[in-house]
Amino acid sequence: MKKYPQVTVRLSREQAQALEARAAAWGGSIHAAAGEILERYLYLVASELRDLAGQFSLAEVSLLADVVNGWHIEPHTVGLLWAEVADALEEGYAEKWQVDGPVLVARLRNLTYGQTLALTDALQRWWAQGERAATVEGFRAVGLELRP
Numbered sequence: 001m002k003k004y005p006q007v008t009v010r011l012s013r014e015q016a017q018a019l020e021a022r023a024a025a026w027g028g029s030i031h032a033a034a035g036e037i038l039e040r041y042l043y044l045v046a047s048e049l050r051d052l053a054g055q056f057s058l059a060e061v062s063l064l065a066d067v068v069n070g071w072h073i074e075p076h077t078v079g080l081l082w083a084e085v086a087d088a089l090e091e092g093y094a095e096k097w098q099v100d101g102p103v104l105v106a107r108l109r110n111l112t113y114g115q116t117l118a119l120t121d122a123l124q125r126w127w128a129q130g131e132r133a134a135t136v137e138g139f140r141a142v143g144l145e146l147r148p
Contacts, residue, residue, distance in 0.1 A: 009034075046143065048118035052111075053145035060104055061123075061146060062134045063088070063097035068123040078117050082108035119144075 011019065022033040056064070064081075067088045085093075086105050094101030111119070125142040136146050 044114055045118040045121050048112075048114045049122060049143040049145075052115055052119060054147040055107070056144070056146055057099070058134070058136055058139070058146050059097045059099045061139050061144060063093050063099055063104070064119070065123050065126055065134065065139075066093060066097070068120055069127055073120050073124070078120055079113050081111075081116050081120060 016030075019030040019033045019037075022037070023030045026033060026036070064085065067081075067084050071084060082105050085101070085108055089101040089105070094104075108116070122139075122142045122144050126139060126144075129138070129141065139146060
């Protein structure tokens with residue numbers, strides 16, 4: 001039998017209340033509720049990444065990875081990826097990565113919250129890889145399927 005790691009997290013009051021409410025509604029423990037929510041999040045990210053397949057080029061995703069590097073992303077800032085990119089365009093990122101910046105910003109503005117969340121999640125995981133390569137294969141390793 002495979003032993004899974006035990007994880008301990010510190011919750012805010014709001015997070016604890018949300019877990020307790022779900023646990024009560026679902027008839028289980030807050031541990032089970034936390035696991036269920038995490039499972040749903042991971043499913044959402046994978047599903048949204050499949051929907052984004054082929055929507056970005058290698059150069060565009062490389063620009064996005066550059067922008068996400070060091071950005072502290074919080075739930076309320078996820079939807080501002082387009083604004084972060086727009087700011088980066090003023091610093092020459094479009095030229096650096098040879099992309100049509102305004103077109104990229106417009107496409108990012110049209111993404112749903114879930115799509116933007118999945119995209120930023122994948123980019124953060126890409127940065128966390130030990131050996132990163134701004135290649136199709138490197139981004140594919142975190143679930144980003146790029147257009148040729």
